[in-house]
Amino acid sequence: xxxxxxxxxxxxxxxxxxxxxxxxxxxxxxxxxxxxxxxxxxxxxxxxxxxxxxxxxxxxxxxxxxxxxxxxxxxxxxxxxxxxxxxxxxxxxxxxxx
Amino acid sequence: xxxxxxxxxxxxxxxxxxxxxxxxxxxxxxxxxxxxxxxxxxxxxxxxxxxxxxxxxxxxxxxxxxxxxxxxxxxxxxxxxxxxxxxxxxxxxxxxxxxxxxxxxxxxxxxxxxxxxxxxxxxxxxxxxxxxxxxxxxxxxxxxxxxxxxxxxxxxxxxxxxxxx
Numbered sequence: 534x535x536x537x538x539x540x541x542x543x544x545x546x547x548x549x550x551x552x553x554x555x556x557x558x559x560x561x562x563x564x565x566x567x568x569x570x571x572x573x574x575x576x577x578x579x580x581x582x583x584x585x586x587x588x589x590x591x592x593x594x595x596x597x598x599x600x601x602x603x604x605x606x607x608x609x610x611x612x613x614x615x616x617x618x619x620x621x622x623x624x625x626x627x628x629x630x631x
Numbered sequence: 632x633x634x635x636x637x638x639x640x641x642x643x644x645x646x647x648x649x650x651x652x653x654x655x656x657x658x659x660x661x662x663x664x665x666x667x668x669x670x671x672x673x674x675x676x677x678x679x680x681x682x683x684x685x686x687x688x689x690x691x692x693x694x695x696x697x698x699x700x701x702x703x704x705x706x707x708x709x710x711x712x713x714x715x716x717x718x719x720x721x722x723x724x725x726x727x728x729x730x731x732x733x734x735x736x737x738x739x740x741x742x743x744x745x746x747x748x749x750x751x752x753x754x755x756x757x758x759x760x761x762x763x764x765x766x767x768x769x770x771x772x773x774x775x776x777x778x779x780x781x782x783x784x785x786x787x788x789x790x791x792x793x794x795x796x
Contacts, residue, residue, distance in 0.1 A: 544737040549647070555729070593684070600692050605779050615707060
């Protein structure tokens with residue numbers, strides 16, 4: 534398989550995730566955009582790992598670490614969003630703090 | 632074009648299409664459910680790139696846990712019926728930036744790695760990943776468990792009802 538296929542897919546996913554982070558008003562959906570960008574990074578890591586045929590599987594192990602960190606990030610992020618919702622009764626990032 | 636490449640392209644189209652739908656859907660829950668499709672398609676791409684263990688972890692952690700958390704959060708933060716438009720006013724600026732980022736990254740990839748091929752000589756089975764993880768990457772693994780514990784405690788402390796403070 535050409536190495537470019539996964540790389541171009543990850544570029545597209547990163548761009549879509551960036552749009553989601555910048556354009557959505559709901560804080561939960563901003564987090565979804567961040568998850569999409571992290572997935573694009575994971576795709577890159579796995580693609581380069583498979584390309585190198587690394588005996589230590591550096592890229593795939595780093596992908597596992599990234600997935601675990603993304604899970605920690607979304608748990609913490611959703612806790613912050615819940616606290617935000619309790620304080621302002623909204624999760625609309627344009628109205629919070631205005 | 633081999634069968635693997637064909638299936639990969641199908642998965643890639645599914646992933647990109649559902650990602651666009653996820654980021655533009657007006658219903659919040661639809662957004663989360665389209666993300667499931669995206670993450671599943673990316674897991675399929677992992678399998679095709681000989682990373683089967685990572686693919687299963689992706690299905691378990693992302694599709695299983697993260698999306699359920701997100702749907703929980705969407706339900707807990709349900710707003711009144713009079714919600715405003717779901718996108719900010721500068722959505723076209725955001726779309727332009729997204730296209731520029733994707734195009735720039737894609738052009739860099741094409742310039743740097745045109746003609747390279749993935750041969751699939753090292754299959755990422757659970758056994759080989761486990762060997763690498765617990766022989767070479769033990770210290771980062773342990774540090775990561777500390778990070779997870781800290782995030783867990785932090786999430787509990789933050790989301791506790793603040794009436795007793």
